[in-house]
Amino acid sequence: MAGNAAREKANAEVLKRFAAAEPYVEDVRPAIEVMAGFTRDTILTSGPPLPWPDYTGGQRAAIIGAALFEGLAPDAAEAEALLARGAIRVRGCHDLGAVGSLAGVYSASMPVFVVRNRKHGNLGFCNFYEGTNPRRLNYGVYDDGVRERLRHVQNVVAPVLGEAVRRSGGIALKPIMKRALHMGDELHSRNTAAALLFTREILPQFLALAETRRAETEICAAALTEDHYFFLRLSMAAAKATADAGHAIAGASIVTAMGFSCREFGIRVSGLGDTWFTGPHPKVQAKLSPGHAEDEISWMGGESTICETIGLGGFAQAAAFPLQAYQGGSPEAMVERNLEMYQITAGENPDFHIPYLRYRGTPTGIDIFKVIETGIAPVMNIGIAGRDGGQIGAGVVRAHASCFQSAVTAHHARYP
Amino acid sequence: MAGNAAREKANAEVLKRFAAAEPYVEDVRPAIEVMAGFTRDTILTSGPPLPWPDYTGGQRAAIIGAALFEGLAPDAAEAEALLARGAIRVRGCHDLGAVGSLAGVYSASMPVFVVRNRKHGNLGFCNFYEGTNPRRLNYGVYDDGVRERLRHVQNVVAPVLGEAVRRSGGIALKPIMKRALHMGDELHSRNTAAALLFTREILPQFLALAETRRAETEICAAALTEDHYFFLRLSMAAAKATADAGHAIAGASIVTAMGFSCREFGIRVSGLGDTWFTGPHPKVQAKLSPGHAEDEISWMGGESTICETIGLGGFAQAAAFPLQAYQGGSPEAMVERNLEMYQITAGENPDFHIPYLRYRGTPTGIDIFKVIETGIAPVMNIGIAGRDGGQIGAGVVRAHASCFQSAVTAHHARYP
Numbered sequence: 001m002a003g004n005a006a007r008e009k010a011n012a013e014v015l016k017r018f019a020a021a022e023p024y025v026e027d028v029r030p031a032i033e034v035m036a037g038f039t040r041d042t043i044l045t046s047g048p049p050l051p052w053p054d055y056t057g058g059q060r061a062a063i064i065g066a067a068l069f070e071g072l073a074p075d076a077a078e079a080e081a082l083l084a085r086g087a088i089r090v091r092g093c094h095d096l097g098a099v100g101s102l103a104g105v106y107s108a109s110m111p112v113f114v115v116r117n118r119k120h121g122n123l124g125f126c127n128f129y130e131g132t133n134p135r136r137l138n139y140g141v142y143d144d145g146v147r148e149r150l151r152h153v154q155n156v157v158a159p160v161l162g163e164a165v166r167r168s169g170g171i172a173l174k175p176i177m178k179r180a181l182h183m184g185d186e187l188h189s190r191n192t193a194a195a196l197l198f199t200r201e202i203l204p205q206f207l208a209l210a211e212t213r214r215a216e217t218e219i220c221a222a223a224l225t226e227d228h229y230f231f232l233r234l235s236m237a238a239a240k241a242t243a244d245a246g247h248a249i250a251g252a253s254i255v256t257a258m259g260f261s262c263r264e265f266g267i268r269v270s271g272l273g274d275t276w277f278t279g280p281h282p283k284v285q286a287k288l289s290p291g292h293a294e295d296e297i298s299w300m301g302g303e304s305t306i307c308e309t310i311g312l313g314g315f316a317q318a319a320a321f322p323l324q325a326y327q328g329g330s331p332e333a334m335v336e337r338n339l340e341m342y343q344i345t346a347g348e349n350p351d352f353h354i355p356y357l358r359y360r361g362t363p364t365g366i367d368i369f370k371v372i373e374t375g376i377a378p379v380m381n382i383g384i385a386g387r388d389g390g391q392i393g394a395g396v397v398r399a400h401a402s403c404f405q406s407a408v409t410a411h412h413a414r415y416p
Numbered sequence: 417m418a419g420n421a422a423r424e425k426a427n428a429e430v431l432k433r434f435a436a437a438e439p440y441v442e443d444v445r446p447a448i449e450v451m452a453g454f455t456r457d458t459i460l461t462s463g464p465p466l467p468w469p470d471y472t473g474g475q476r477a478a479i480i481g482a483a484l485f486e487g488l489a490p491d492a493a494e495a496e497a498l499l500a501r502g503a504i505r506v507r508g509c510h511d512l513g514a515v516g517s518l519a520g521v522y523s524a525s526m527p528v529f530v531v532r533n534r535k536h537g538n539l540g541f542c543n544f545y546e547g548t549n550p551r552r553l554n555y556g557v558y559d560d561g562v563r564e565r566l567r568h569v570q571n572v573v574a575p576v577l578g579e580a581v582r583r584s585g586g587i588a589l590k591p592i593m594k595r596a597l598h599m600g601d602e603l604h605s606r607n608t609a610a611a612l613l614f615t616r617e618i619l620p621q622f623l624a625l626a627e628t629r630r631a632e633t634e635i636c637a638a639a640l641t642e643d644h645y646f647f648l649r650l651s652m653a654a655a656k657a658t659a660d661a662g663h664a665i666a667g668a669s670i671v672t673a674m675g676f677s678c679r680e681f682g683i684r685v686s687g688l689g690d691t692w693f694t695g696p697h698p699k700v701q702a703k704l705s706p707g708h709a710e711d712e713i714s715w716m717g718g719e720s721t722i723c724e725t726i727g728l729g730g731f732a733q734a735a736a737f738p739l740q741a742y743q744g745g746s747p748e749a750m751v752e753r754n755l756e757m758y759q760i761t762a763g764e765n766p767d768f769h770i771p772y773l774r775y776r777g778t779p780t781g782i783d784i785f786k787v788i789e790t791g792i793a794p795v796m797n798i799g800i801a802g803r804d805g806g807q808i809g810a811g812v813v814r815a816h817a818s819c820f821q822s823a824v825t826a827h828h829a830r831y832p
Contacts, residue, residue: 182600182738183599183600183608183609183738184598184599184600184609184771192599193599193600193609193612196609196612196613196615196616197612199612199615199616199619200612200615200641203615203619203622203634203637203641204634204637204638206619206623206626207622207623207626207630207633207634207637208626208630210622210623210624210626210627210630211626211627211630214623214624214626214627217623218619218620218623221619221620221623222620225616321771321772322598322599322771324771324774324775325771325775330774331771331772331773331774355600355737355738355740355741355747356737356747356772357747358740358746358747359740359741
């Protein structure tokens with residue numbers, strides 16, 4: 001009981017820090033300029049880090065593509081050779097304070113959002129959405145079209161947005177996320193309202209920039225609002241800056257990161273340092289785009305589940321009934337799954353509310369002990385990649401219990 | 417049965433026209449420049465028109481305030497005298513193709529949205545939201561602050577928006593309304609998402625205007641998105657342009673307008689000409705602002721119920737669970753009330769869908785016969801005015817059956 005009481009107290013502190021977080025986007029800069037430890041020959045990718053030979057399929061292709069995009073090698077064969085002998089270094093996004101979407105590759109010159117948790121002082125980073133074309137580097141594709149779209153983001157969208165963000169003095173993300181939950185977003189697979197609310201906040205800066213650079217400003221504004229995903233990268237960086245504030249609390253059993261690589265799923269736990277507890281990939285319930293089949297579904301990494309970690313995404317799905325059209329399922333199932341998450345979380349979010357549940361706070365702070373005790377696995381809303389790269393759908397996944405079991409075992413060992 | 421079949425056929429035509437409507441906002445102009453029949457000495461107000469002496473309370477105060485705003489009289493006493501002898505003419509909004517919010521007063525120089533139904537060719541008008549201050553002319557208040565805010569709308573907000581709208585070549589409102597229903601709006605008491613979506617559409621024009629007039633453009637953009645109500649006036653004008661397209665179909669028993677004056681509630685019916693069938697005010701279930709009480713609730717007119725007429729507002733409330741916080745009630749009650757409306761409507765809207773109801777089309781086209789047969793009265797989401805003017809809350813009202821009964825009787829007489 002004494003052990004339990006200490007754990008509860010530590011978990012309450014984690015929850016308090018999650019709640020107190022004040023994420024602001026303060027800048028947009030090339031990764032190498034703002035991310036400590038980034039070097040010209042670094043490529044970041046999603047999930048618990050693996051030795052290079054273990055990266056396969058789309059994730060491997062994405063890492064090679066990022067190396068080519070960055071000019072670290074003239075062709076794929078040379079990139080492979082450099083990667084094999086460690087001359088191009090592959091690291092996990094989380095180890096540099098970032099989170100990756102799908103394959104999640106970052107190279108040195110790619111623009112990233114710089115989000116500061118003004119309460120705790122820590123930073124979270126995320127790179128940019130590539131646009132609506134389903135062929136994207138983070139979905140394991142690299143060709144002329146992908147490169148061109150990445151360059152467009154790097155040369156037009158990011159510089160204008162960066163200037164606007166710096167002019168603004170920083171934009172508070174939590175109020176936007178809070179309101180977006182009242183407007184059909186769950187801030188993982190749907191960020192439609194958040195993008196519009198963010199545009200509203202940045203609009204005075206856009207108007208100022210338009211005085212001298214109208215065309216680029218217009219392109220940037222269009223990129224922000226063209227579909228449901230642009231804001232996800234801000235939601236992810238905000239979630240990372242929030243989750244990290246609750247990390248490394250001795251004794252705590254709350255999950256502070258969840259992510260995939262092409263090989264496995266893993267979690268980090270607040271009281272258990274930077275160790276990843278890993279297990280097999282989750283089960284997926286997907287809605288695929290016309291012309292695609294279940295057997296094409298391919299795992300190529302993903303850390304956008306940082307959103308679920310702080311009570312968004314699958315943990316707020318009853319705020320986002322329009323997701324039916326995108327990832328399948330029914331409103332009733334969404335409500336039921338969302339309600340289940342209260343059984344495995346330490347508390348309810350004081351800022352993020354679900355209108356349909358009479359403004360109940362979202363279930364927040366996944367407790368590894370509760371996952372094992374109840375047998376209820378965290379539910380996550382994710383984009384689905386295809387064998388040949390590109391996005392082929394979206395769906396709902398359930399983590400496998402084994403990594404939670406390993407974490408519980410480690411917790412018992414560390415806090416006997 | 418032959419009579420019924422003819423009525424069904426006529427009603428199907430009304431519904432078809434409602435569905436086919438393509439409302440575009442095409443301009444913003446002073447009322448007198450664009451509304452046929454408007455004269456310098458005209459004041460429009462909400463509801464079935466009454467002889468001047470019958471206007472009381474906030475609605476009377478609003479009419480006098482509009483006369484003063486327009487400079488038709490130097491003071492209230494003189495305005496009253498001019499109104500009494502008909503030198504200032506009071507007319508119903510609907511008679512000039514407009515709809516009024518609450519008291520709904522229009523004077524000649526006030527800016528109005530010009531919405532064209534590009535399918536049918538007809539126009540609908542609505543004037544502007546006065547801003548977040550609960551003291552407003554349309555809520556029966558006229559003082560220096562109200563005048564100043566009206567002038568601000570007239571001199572800054574409307575001219576910039578007008579220029580932007582004209583530059584755009586017209587903005588389609590139905591796609592915005594359709595999407596807003598997936599984002600927590602029902603487009604009567606909540607228009608939050610619609611305002612942001614509209615801003616997105618107009619943004620390229622704002623950026624162009626900012627090249628030479630940044631400050632005013634910024635003020636205009638802020639007015640658009642400062643709260644939940646700005647877009648309502650566009651929703652109302654779009655609804656009017658839609659409803660009118662279905663008006664005057666011989667034999668049809670579908671309601672094409674609903675509105676209040678300070679004295680009564682009234683409806684118009686497609687097959688029964690421009691006659692208003694009137695009855696007592698509805699029952700109200702309100703949530704009042706702190707410090708206000710039920711006995712302050714005051715009727716001073718309202719025609720925003722044109723939204724319910726085409727399947728929005730109360731007929732789409734299960735799309736807008738966030739309204740709980742504003743007008744009270746529970747999600748379960750909102751769903752139940754919304755479902756009831758399918759029993760009194762001719763069909764389901766092909767464009768307006770409710771995510772929570774698995775994207776079912778909103779109940780559309782109130783059939784006076786079904787209202788009487790089922791005993792279910794239309795439900796409407798409205799703003800609530802106080803005895804001393806100003807908005808004191810919001811609520812849900814149910815029309816009284818008597819005007820539907822009178823309309824049914826008239827329908828039997830006309831189509832025996």
